[in-house]
Amino acid sequence: MSPARETIGIGMVGHAFMGAVHSHAWRSVHRFFDPPLVPRLAVLAGRDETRAKAAAQRFGWADVETDWRKLVVRDDVGLVDICTPGDSHAEIAIAALEAGKHVLCEKPLANSVAEAEAMAEAARRARERGVRAMVAFNYRRVPALAHARNLVASGALGEIRHVRSVYLQDWLSDPRAPMTWRLRKESAGSGALGDLGAHIVDAAQFVTGEVITGVSALTNTFVKQRPSEGGGTDEVTVDDTALFLARLSGGAVASFEATRFALGRKNAMRLEVNGSKASLAFDFESMNELQWYEGSGTEAGFRRILVTEPQHPYVGAWWPPGHLLGYEHTFTHEVADFLGAIGAGTDPAPSFDDGLRVQRVLDAVEKSAAAQATWTAVEEGK
Amino acid sequence: MSPARETIGIGMVGHAFMGAVHSHAWRSVHRFFDPPLVPRLAVLAGRDETRAKAAAQRFGWADVETDWRKLVVRDDVGLVDICTPGDSHAEIAIAALEAGKHVLCEKPLANSVAEAEAMAEAARRARERGVRAMVAFNYRRVPALAHARNLVASGALGEIRHVRSVYLQDWLSDPRAPMTWRLRKESAGSGALGDLGAHIVDAAQFVTGEVITGVSALTNTFVKQRPSEGGGTDEVTVDDTALFLARLSGGAVASFEATRFALGRKNAMRLEVNGSKASLAFDFESMNELQWYEGSGTEAGFRRILVTEPQHPYVGAWWPPGHLLGYEHTFTHEVADFLGAIGAGTDPAPSFDDGLRVQRVLDAVEKSAAAQATWTAVEEGK
Amino acid sequence: MSPARETIGIGMVGHAFMGAVHSHAWRSVHRFFDPPLVPRLAVLAGRDETRAKAAAQRFGWADVETDWRKLVVRDDVGLVDICTPGDSHAEIAIAALEAGKHVLCEKPLANSVAEAEAMAEAARRARERGVRAMVAFNYRRVPALAHARNLVASGALGEIRHVRSVYLQDWLSDPRAPMTWRLRKESAGSGALGDLGAHIVDAAQFVTGEVITGVSALTNTFVKQRPSEGGGTDEVTVDDTALFLARLSGGAVASFEATRFALGRKNAMRLEVNGSKASLAFDFESMNELQWYEGSGTEAGFRRILVTEPQHPYVGAWWPPGHLLGYEHTFTHEVADFLGAIGAGTDPAPSFDDGLRVQRVLDAVEKSAAAQATWTAVEEGK
C-alpha cells in the first residue's frame, strides 16, 4: 500500500518476562515512532522446543531455534536481543557482535567485571565495523526520568549535592517464596544488587551525568534457605538487600538501597536529586510523575509534573495529556532509540561501556560489603 | 507452527485518536489474552484515501475503504469498530448490525436519545441472530475501576450513600485554543457533557450497579467564540462545563461535574463512593491506584491499593506487581472482553442498552440545565 | 517586669468543644502575636455550676456565672465570646452588643435568616458606638486559605471559573451513633448544612471574593432514627447531607457538598478553585498545604506549597518552615485579628453581615431542597 520501509530481522534469545515485553516493543515501535528500520520478528531461541514454539506463537515470532548459536549467525537476523539470565550474556553478545549483528542486551550487562570488560571490548571492535551494542537499562526511557536528565543537563539544578535512590520490592518477604535462578550466585551473579541495584546505579549516573567514584556498602541475606522445586530446601547464595553510600565525580554524596524485602513496596524505584538551584524526585510506582522544586518565595513547592505532555520525551508519539503510559512503553522507547542509532550510524546509549561502568560499581559494592563497608574506589576503566 | 486459532476480520471506521488506540488493541489483544477469536486487521475506512492509506500502514491494516458503507458489507469483515464522531454512530452501527456484523461503537453511543434508541433496538434484533453490540466505555476496563465494581458487588461497601464524580480536563482553558468539531453541537451533540460526562455517568452506574433516576443540572460556556481554522472566529455551541446533582436508584445522592476548563487537571476522571461499610476513591491521573477505606480502629485509613496484582481484573495478563499499566490497556481489555463474549455467545457489557441509559441521563441533564436546574427524572426505557 | 499592656476582660458563654479551643486561643494569643489588648480570661458562663467551675479551672477562667445575662453586663467583661449552640446566638449576641461589649460569635451566625438579620442590625448599631462584632469562621484563618485568598485578590488566578468544595466527615456513618442536639432542628437549625456547609460557603466566598447568587440543592437524611440517651430512639430532624450547585457573582459555577456520612473522611474540608490563569486546591486533612498550579510548559504541575514560611499569613508568629501548625491555631489567629480590629477601631471580618450572607445562602439551599432542587436565588440584603 505504500513504499516499503527497510526492515531489520530481529533474533531474540530467551522468552520469559523480558522476552514478552521486548516482543511487544518490537511489534509496536513502528506503529508509534518512525524508526529508520522496521523490525521483523524473525526468530526466537529457547532450549525447550515446545515451549519456544508456544512463546513464538504467543509473541508473534516467525521461527524458532533451540540453540542460540544458530540464531546469531542466521542471515535473516540483523539484530540480536538478549533476554537471558546474566551468566550467558557475555558469550551470546560476543558471538553475535562477531557475527556482525547489532546487539541489545538485558541488564545487568554481565555477572562479573571480567565478562563485562570482554563484552565492552567486543562492542568497541564491532563499532568500528558499524555494528552497534546497547544495554537495556529501560528506566532511562521513562519519560519522567528522561525529562529529569534534560533538566539536569540544562543546568536547572545547579550544583548537584545529594542523590538518594532506592529500589524497593517485596516479593521475597515471605520466607516460603520458593527458590529461583535469581537467588543463586552462579546464575544471577548477585541478588537485589545486580537485579535492582544495577538500575538505580545507572539511573543515578544517567540523570546526574556524573559517575560514582567510591562506595561503602553492606549487604544482607534475611532468608538463607528457601523451598526448592524438588522438595527440601536450597541455600540462597545472593544478597536479599544491598545498601551503599557513595561519592559522585561532581562532589555530590549519595545513598542507595536495593531490596526485595520492603513489604508493601511493589516496584518502588525512586530517585531524589537535590541541587543548589532545584530538586527533583521520582518514584516508579507513580511513573508518569516527576516531583520538581525550584524557585523560592511564597509559591514555591514541589510540583507534581504529569509527564504526559507532547513536549516531554517520547510522549508525543502516544496519547493526549493525562493519558498515562505504563511499564512496557519504556521498552518501546528503548528499541526506538536503538533503531534510530543504527539507522543514523551513531552510538546508542547506554553503551556496553556504560554497562561496564555500572558493573564496576556493583563490583566495588560487593568488595566493600565483603570487607565490612571499607571505602572502595570504583575501578577506573582504561 | 501451531494449530491456527480461528480469526475474525475487523473493519474499523475512523482513524484519528480513537482509531490509533483501537488499532493497538486489536493488534495486541491475543499476545496477552486468549480470546476465542484472533482479530485480523482487515480494513480501515476513511473518507480521504491518502490519509486513510497512511493510517492503514501506520496502524497495520491490510486494506482501506473510503466509504464505510462498503466496509460494513465486506465478507472479510466480521466485526465493525466505529471510531467516528457521535453524529455518524447510529447510521453506521445500524447498517453494520443489519449486515450481520458485530459492532463495537465508541461513546457516547449517539448524539440524541432518539438515535440511541434506534441503535439499541437494532442491537436487540441483531442479538436474536447471535450478532453482538458493545459500546466502548473503556474506563470500565481500568483494573482499579473493575476491581471497585467487584468490591461493591461483593457487598463490601454496604449501602451506597454518596457518589462524587468529576471529569476534569483543561485543554480549552486558553481562549485562543481553536475551534474543533467537538465544539459544534451538530457534530458533537454536546460539549464536556457528552465527551466527559458520559464516561462518569457510565462509570458511576457501573461501579455502583445502580442507575441515576433524576438530576438537577447547570451548564456553562465560558468562551463563546473561538478562532476558526479559516481565520475569524466561530461560535462555540456546546457546553464547556456541565454540573449536576443526582439521585440513584438505591437511595444514594450524587454529584457530577465535567469540564475542559479545570486548569492543571489533564485527565482527572475521579470517582468517590461512600458506603455504610467502606469507601473507595479513584483518579485516572493515578489510574493504577484505588483508594480504599474499610474497618475502624487505630489502623483504619484510606489504603492506596496498587491495582497491579495478578489477582486484580485483567492484570494477570501483563507484568509483575508494581509495573504499571497505561491508558491504552483499557482498550485491549475492552476488545478482549468483546471477543470473549462473541466467542461465548453471550451479551457483552456495556451493551447498547447501557449506552442508551447513559444517553437518557445526558438528555435529562440538558433538559434540566435548559430549565434552570429543574429536577428532571431520567426517562425510563421500555 | 515591664510596662503593663492594656488588657481586655473576656466573658465566654459555653464551655464544650468550642469553649476549650477558644480558651486556648485567649490564653495564647499574646504569647505569639502583639495584640493591642491582652485578653484576661475573666468569666465563663455555664448553666450547671459544678460543670462550669470545673471547666473554668481546667481552661483558666477566673470566675463563673450560671446565667449569661449576668455575664454580658459585668464591668470586668469587655468582650463576649459566644460558644453555644446556634439557637441561643441571637439573644446573647444582641444583649451583649447592647451592653456595649464586643462580640465574637461562633458559626453559623444563627439558626434562621430572621435571627441573623436581627444580629446584623444590632452589630450595625453597635458599630456606630465603636463596638465590634465578628463571626467565628475560623477556616479563614488557616494560613493556606488566607494565602489562597491573597492569591485570588492579587489577580493571580485570572477569571474564576470553577469552585468545587466539600466538607466531609463520617462520625454519623454508624446508625448506632446516638442522638445529640446537633441532630435536632430546634437546637441546631439544620444538620450537615449549617454545621459544615456554613464553613464551605464562607470559605468559597472569602477565597473568591465573590458571592453565591443562586443555588439548586438536595438534602438527604440517611438514618432517620437514632438511639436516644434515655433509651429508645429519637427522630433525626435535620439533614445528614446537603449538596448544591451554585452560580457566583463573578460568573463562576460551583458545587458544594456537606456530609457526616463520608466514611473514612474525618475532617475533609476541601476547596478547589480553577481560574483562567491558575488553580488552587486545599484539603483541611493536610491543612498546612496549598496545591497551586500556574504557568504552562514542561515544568507545570500542581505544587504542594507547604504554607509554613514566615512570609505566609500568620506563620511568622510561630515556628520555622516545615514545623506544622494545627487546628487550634486558626482560633488563635482569629482572636488576634479580632483584638487587632478592636484596637485599631476598624471593622473585623467576617462581620455579622458576612455571617448573614452565609445564612441567606443556607436558607436558599433549604428552600431549594424542599422544592425539588428548584433554582433559588439568594436573597439580597438591604
Added chain:
Amino acid sequence: MSPARETIGIGMVGHAFMGAVHSHAWRSVHRFFDPPLVPRLAVLAGRDETRAKAAAQRFGWADVETDWRKLVVRDDVGLVDICTPGDSHAEIAIAALEAGKHVLCEKPLANSVAEAEAMAEAARRARERGVRAMVAFNYRRVPALAHARNLVASGALGEIRHVRSVYLQDWLSDPRAPMTWRLRKESAGSGALGDLGAHIVDAAQFVTGEVITGVSALTNTFVKQRPSEGGGTDEVTVDDTALFLARLSGGAVASFEATRFALGRKNAMRLEVNGSKASLAFDFESMNELQWYEGSGTEAGFRRILVTEPQHPYVGAWWPPGHLLGYEHTFTHEVADFLGAIGAGTDPAPSFDDGLRVQRVLDAVEKSAAAQATWTAVEEGK
C-alpha cells in the same frame, strides 16, 4: 475555685526557639492533660537582662536570672529546663541534678560522649534520690511515631528488616545564608549530624526498640565559608550533611541521612520500617499521618492513617478526629509525660542513658566518617 493541685516551679535556661516552644508547653500542659503537678513558670535565665526580661514577659515567666547558677539553686524551682546550645548542657544539668532539681534537657544531650557520660552518671546518682532527668527528643511524642512504636512493640511488624530514615531541611542551601553558632564545632559539636541526625537516631531506636550496633559513615561540608555577622566570612567547621549505614541489634539493616541542603524539604524527618509482617512510613511534613501496610491480597495497600483518633497516643486530650495537631504539641506531650513520671516516682524516657546511647552513635558516625567510612562499632555502655 477548686482544691489546688500541687504545683512545681519551673526554671528555664535559654529563651530562643526552644525556649518559646517549651514555655508554651509549660503554660498549656495542665489545660489538656492531668499531670500530678501543675507547672508554675517561675524563672527564666538569660545572660542579657534586657532580652531575658522581654522573653519572660512574652512567654509568661514570673522572674528572671542572668546567671543559670542562681536559677538552679532557687527554692522556688523544682525542675530545670535546659534550652541552651549543646556545649553548656553538661555543666547546667549536672549542677541542677546535684541541687536536687529534676532536669529536662534539650537534645542532643551533649556535644561529646564524655560530657554525656558525666551527665548520665549524674542522672543515675540523682535517681537514687528521687530526682528525675529526661532528654527532650520531642519526636517521640508525635502521636504517629508513638503509635508506630506501639505497633512494633505489639509484634505487628514481625521481624524488623529495614530501617530507612532521613531528616531533610534546606535552610543552608543558599551559600549566602549567614554564619551561626550552629555552624561552629565548638558551640554546636557537629552540624546536621547532632542537630538532625540525633533525632532520627533516637526515633529509629525508639520505634524499633533496638539499638544501633555499628555504622559506616560519610559527611560533607558543601559551603565552607559563610558571611559572618561582622562582615567578612567565617569558616564552617561542622558537617552540612551526614549519611550512614547501620546494623541494628535485632538484625535489621538501616540507612540514615541528615542534611540542611535538601532544597525544597523544610522539615522532612522521615522514617520507614519494613518488617516481615507489616511496614510503616512517616514524614514529619505530614506529621498527623502514619503510612501502614499489612496483610496481603487484593485490598492490601499502604494506608494513610490519620493519627487523630481519641484512641491514638496523646490525641484524646485534644480535638475531634481530623482536627490536626502541630509541631508544638509534641512538647506539650513531652512535659506531660515528664510531670507524670515525676509524680509517679518512675523513670522518664528518654532518659539520659538513652541520650548517651544516641551520643555514642553520633560519635561512631564521626569516627567512621573521619576514617573513610570504616565500619565502627558503637561503644557499649557500662
